Amino acid sequence: MDESEDESEDARDLRALYRRYIDCLNRRDWDSLGEFVAPDAIHNGRPLGLAGYRAMLEQDVRDIPDLRFEIELLVAEPPLIASRLRFDCTPRHVFSGLPVNGRRVTFPENVFYAWRDGKIAQVWSIVDKAAIEAQLS
Template sequence: MTRDDLAGIYRDYIACLNRQDWPALGQFVHDDVVRNARPLGLSGYRAMLEQDFREIPDLRFNIELLVSDPPNIAARLKFDCAPRGTFLGLAVNGRRVTFFENVFYEFRDEKIWQVWSMIDKDVIEAQLKAPSPG
């Protein structure tokens, strides 16, 4: 698989997430997917994403940076959204926040098999400490 092929598969995966096209998720995610060293399997991974969209109704994945080096992808994803209630242990309560996720993927059989993810929680905390605009 070429770098461009892998990057294309990843972009299609992000589009699948943004459409919340859960039946298509298996086209992109391996049945034995592991996230941050925790085996989830496809059904657990799907449940995690569905929960994310329930807690953040306006969730949208935006690729800010993408590096493809088969069988790996590295991405910096940007989010501008308003999580309901508590998010990452922070009382966001519908306030709009902008934050980033740095994520690395390993592909097997042209599907996401391993995911290592870190969300920049500090930037969210700083926004919550700042006075609300308005």
């Protein structure tokens, strides 16, 4: 097997791991989060660790009870994943600084993940706030 075949297999494995992570989020299986997230995880430059990462996700679900992560695009170049997630949900109150207040909105999130030893070590995430603003106007 040459190097490009190895790389392709690694990318397939990382994509499969990421899909299991997204499934874990959608099932709200917070006890299994440590299978996917490193104990020292960083999100948008903030060192949250696993406990902080879990708390962030739990708060997201409290704020948006119908939150569901849908993968639109997924690219893996180990150890990195680039994903475009789609959300169709109903935030209860203010979301991303916008007064959504129970209105249904659809928007994407562009997110990059750096993986280390099979776990998410760092996340860079940007929600398309303009897409939400357009729906609220």
